[in-house]
């Protein structure tokens with residue numbers, strides 16, 4: 001029975017008609033905009049969020065993607081909880097405040113920790129450089145260099161498959177403004193190709 005089922009869903013997935021309920025973590029330093037993004041995706045409005053103390057979980061539909069999103073706090077004590085959520089994850093959305101240059105090294109450290117975790121091996125990482133509505137935001141290239149992601153695979157999946165080993169995870173940077181609803185749609189489209 002389950003073979004028939006897998007076959008059936010395989011066909012639906014190949015037609016873009018079915019997407020599994022992907023488990024996605026929203027991670028990044030405090031103040032990066034994770035909770036704002038979660039609410040924007042859920043209700044299409046920006047709510048003024050308090051720093052997240054307890055993880056928020058929401059079922060979201062983004063384009064053709066059905067997501068179970070886990071929004072975890074980004075301040076230092078809350079980061080200790082991240083590792084409790086990294087099993088059976090289908091994707092990570094890592095938000096970075098593109099304006100806060102001083103904290104880019106700290107963001108890089110946390111990203112590197114996640115990328116070197118065994119549990120997240122092979123998991124696609126969508127890095128969102130947020131707040132580009134503000135005039136002094138870093139450019140995409142500046143952010144890529146600051147995060148050590150300058151030699152990436154390009155924004156299509158084929159480039160990733162040809163350029164890298166099997167263990168590496170797909171990772172890509174997209175710049176966005178959550179409050180202006182800019183940039184993250186393409187980013188989730190990029191992520192979705194790894195989730196079907």
Ligand SMILES: Nc1nc2c(ncn2[C@@H]2O[C@H](COP(=O)(O)OP(=O)(O)OP(=O)(O)O)[C@@H](O)[C@H]2O)c(=O)[nH]1
Pocket residue numbers: 028029030031032033034035036037048049050051052053072073074075095130131132133134176177178179180
């Ligand atoms: N200018 C601008 N501000 C933003 C944007 N997205 C979020 N913010 C602001 O950034 C601040 C932090 O947003 P949150 O969503 O609470 O950040 P967080 O990543 O959930 O932070 P923690 O819960 O502490 O980990 C809030 O004041 C948001 O209004 C954006 O696209 N542009």
Ligand SMILES: [Mg+2]
Pocket residue numbers: 034035036049050051052071072073074
């Ligand atoms: Mg939050």
